[in-house]
Amino acid sequence: MSDRIKEKLEILADAAKYDVSCSSSGSNRKNKDQGLGNTGAGICHTYTEDGRCVSLLKILLTNHCIYDCAYCVSRKSNDIKRAAFTVQEVVDLTINFYRRNYIEGLFLSSGIFKDADYTMERLVLIAKKLRQEHNFNGYIHLKTIPAASPELIHEAGLYADRLSINLEIPTDSGLKLLAPEKNRQDMIRPMTYLKDQLMKTREEKKLFKTTPKFAPAGQSTQLIIGASGESDQQIITAANYFYKKFQMKRVYYSGYVPISYDNRLPAIGTAVPTARENRLYQSDWLMRFYGFNANEIVNDNHPLLDLDIDPKLSWALRNMDRFPIDINTADYQLILRVPGIGVSSAQKIVAARRFGALSLDNLKKIGVAVNRAKYFIRCKGFLQIYTDKRTDIIKSYILSTSTSKYVGSANQQLQLF
């Protein structure tokens, strides 16, 4: 690799690290025609401590940008080294790294060179060359440039496994404040187009086996947390809306890393809100897999997530009138709501209780975190004895028997507005 390419790689991989929406889940592109790679079994995702994914070659095509979004390291007013790959350079890097077993795919984002289409054309060309000239069957995630034309987005979907359009700032007022040149509609339009195309492809596939793949791992987006003063209620409500309205595969949360002296933003040196980011991911999980509505997790009376306890425990403590539940008779959906019981344990409980009433010991064997669950359940030989205790006492019991790696960084949420 030439020194110049190495230098570009350093600059453009470093600039890409702020984008967390790069997990390679959800696709099953198989190797064909003795091509290179596949996205099925064997893809493993490596995450660094702060949640960044490192299993893909994650780079920007360029960190030049015509925009000046205050929260972005690539903004045009930022005095940094700039670089840009050519289309062929990204193709060569991907193939070389894949052959050396360094990566399992490509995550490609970009600053905006001239305009949206000029940049998007290059991103599409890279994916097209990889697929058509190199028969590359590895994972490709392309970042869609806001305001790019539907034709280009359509073409991108034919070659990429996943497409994403980052919302970045969760509310319109926050976006206006920090990126006044950007228009939310430029993000919404391609999301709508993608959702429609994904649905259309699904329908056509039922009729014609030969329907070409279109972004089989769907679309995702990213929200930056803590750059502006949104409450968790605003963030979770926005995420919930985008899941439902645009059938997002994932909404990623990225704690803002202070990089600017701009007084619209948290000062340099302010801690990255990793605990908050983690609690948002847990809330996201509750909505996607546990049947919680957004307003059960956060609402006008409880607009901020607790940082010292997870959102499921927080909900249970606010709803003690629903507990204890009898583990041997309660509905599956209710069992899922017990702190200390995950999806797989809940399924095992429902299956196992058909053969006899379950005791606390049985639950332990199934994998239930009994030190949490016992405050919220009854089961054979065990009558929950804490209903008359105050929730703050139950909380302190639970906290004294469990530790969170995020407690140390459970920093206060910002109030900028």
Ligand code: SF4
């Ligand atoms: S348009 Fe994208 S790359 Fe350009 S400054 Fe804004 S966030 Fe950064």
